[in-house]
Amino acid sequence: MQFETIILGAGAAGMMCAAHAGAGTLVIDHAKAPGEKIRISGGGRCNFTNLYAGPENFISKNPHFCKSALSRYTQWDFIELVDRYGIAWHEKTLGQLFCDETAKDIVAMLVSELEAAGAALQLETTILGVSHDRTTFRVETEHAGTRRTLTAKNLVLATGGKSIPKMGATGLAYDIAEQFGLPLLPTRAGLVPFTFPDGRFKPLSGTALPVRASADGPAFEEALLLTHRGLSGPSMLQISSYWQEGQPIQIDLLPGTDVLGQLKARRQSDGRRQLRTVLGYLLPAKLADYLSVEWALKGNMADQSDKALEALAERLTEWDLRPAGTEGYRTAEVTLGGVDTEALSSKTMEAKTVPGLYVIGEAVDVTGWLGGFNFQWAWSSGWAAGTAIRNKV
Numbered sequence: 001m002q003f004e005t006i007i008l009g010a011g012a013a014g015m016m017c018a019a020h021a022g023a024g025t026l027v028i029d030h031a032k033a034p035g036e037k038i039r040i041s042g043g044g045r046c047n048f049t050n051l052y053a054g055p056e057n058f059i060s061k062n063p064h065f066c067k068s069a070l071s072r073y074t075q076w077d078f079i080e081l082v083d084r085y086g087i088a089w090h091e092k093t094l095g096q097l098f099c100d101e102t103a104k105d106i107v108a109m110l111v112s113e114l115e116a117a118g119a120a121l122q123l124e125t126t127i128l129g130v131s132h133d134r135t136t137f138r139v140e141t142e143h144a145g146t147r148r149t150l151t152a153k154n155l156v157l158a159t160g161g162k163s164i165p166k167m168g169a170t171g172l173a174y175d176i177a178e179q180f181g182l183p184l185l186p187t188r189a190g191l192v193p194f195t196f197p198d199g200r201f202k203p204l205s206g207t208a209l210p211v212r213a214s215a216d217g218p219a220f221e222e223a224l225l226l227t228h229r230g231l232s233g234p235s236m237l238q239i240s241s242y243w244q245e246g247q248p249i250q251i252d253l254l255p256g257t258d259v260l261g262q263l264k265a266r267r268q269s270d271g272r273r274q275l276r277t278v279l280g281y282l283l284p285a286k287l288a289d290y291l292s293v294e295w296a297l298k299g300n301m302a303d304q305s306d307k308a309l310e311a312l313a314e315r316l317t318e319w320d321l322r323p324a325g326t327e328g329y330r331t332a333e334v335t336l337g338g339v340d341t342e343a344l345s346s347k348t349m350e351a352k353t354v355p356g357l358y359v360i361g362e363a364v365d366v367t368g369w370l371g372g373f374n375f376q377w378a379w380s381s382g383w384a385a386g387t388a389i390r391n392k393v
């Protein structure tokens with residue numbers, strides 16, 4: 001069976017690419033349904049883009065690589081598509097756009113777009129191997145017990161990263177890229193909760209508060225959630241993508257607050273109250289209790305010297321913690337690293353050394369922050385490859 005283009009992976013990037021590559025395109029996936037990650041994303045409402053998406057919201061060895069695709073297919077282009085399908089949406093916070101109803105609307109829209117463009121979907125198909133003879137790619141497949149060799153002029157790797165293997169994530173794109181000699185950067189889990197196996201935060205499980213956090217990268221002012229396994233919530237997921245094993249993380253528990261000023265004022269107004277009681281005025285009670293024990297905070301407010309209050313203010317604004325690890329690919333929203341952008345054209349996503357081979361989406365070493373940026377990369381990179389293929393044809 002011959003095709004113009006075969007796309008491996010019917011996820012966000014693969015379907016977007018198919019919708020633009022057009023007729024003669026086949027999208028293959030081993031899953032029962034296309035776009036499974038879209039379906040479960042954003043708590044079932046899909047945070048499909050971000051109003052403020054720009055290259056600064058992405059992590060990559062080459063921070064310039066994502067600029068071309070992001071600027072040619074922007075969040076406004078995707079919003080226009082969503083609007084055209086009458087899918088109602090709202091901004092939740094920080095420019096994050098979600099469907100009003102269900103993420104399934106986004107999946108249905110992409111399927112409809114790719115079908116309207118003349119592309120086809122083949123699900124529940126195992127990819128047994130890929131080869132290339134200079135002009136043609138051969139993809140060995142098995143579908144419903146039948147083995148078939150499919151051929152195409154163009155092959156697009158869109159099978160995503162390793163995050164959430166239970167949902168069908170595999171390292172196939174990396175394996176095929178490697179087979180074709182494309183360089184790979186080490187992969188690791190991103191947008192993932194931190195773990196503390198000693199269970200120190202178990203008693204605080206469910207406590208949430210706004211913080212400002214960092215880990216060898218930009219600081220994120222978002223919520224922190226303490227869990228029985230460790231630390232989660234948007235702020236922790238964001239900094240996990242910058243965190244390296246063994247490194248500390250810093251948390252400002254009272255961002256935007258003049259903590260020393262407040263403590264000194266409380267010394268005046270609540271001099272007879274215990275320091276740990278006053279800490280409970282500033283932080284959730286359970287966390288205040290935990291920190292009071294952890295930091296051995298003793299005495300009444302009136303007993304506290306300026307130096308003691310300065311030290312406490314510093315601790316509260318620079319809480320230094322060393323996570324043991326992360327929950328890994330089991331729960332990570334993304335995979336960092338992957339196919340080195342050096343090997344690809346930033347305009348078309350085509351491999352420089354293998355004409356006709358394209359890599360898009362999460363498989364590429366471009367990883368977005370939490371907040372709709374990863375889908376925007378999938379749409380933009382998928383569009384770039386799809387458009388380049390269509391123009392070539």
Ligand SMILES: Cc1cc2nc3c(=O)[nH]c(=O)nc-3n(C[C@H](O)[C@H](O)[C@H](O)COP(=O)(O)OP(=O)(O)OC[C@H]3O[C@@H](n4cnc5c(N)ncnc54)[C@H](O)[C@@H]3O)c2cc1C
Nearest residue numbers: 009011012013030041042047159160172361362372374375
């Ligand atoms: C729980 C969760 C929630 C998320 N929420 C958001 C969000 O709200 N906003 C956001 O921007 N990002 C979110 N993300 C990240 C986002 O889902 C991904 O970045 C995005 O889907 C990547 O698109 P992709 O097309 O590259 O890969 P995917 O969408 O993962 O698609 C890859 C496709 O390839 C198929 N595949 C994989 N291996 C094989 C194989 N060996 N053979 C055949 N087929 C294969 C898979 O079945 C899948 O259909 C979330 C991720 C997770 C895990």
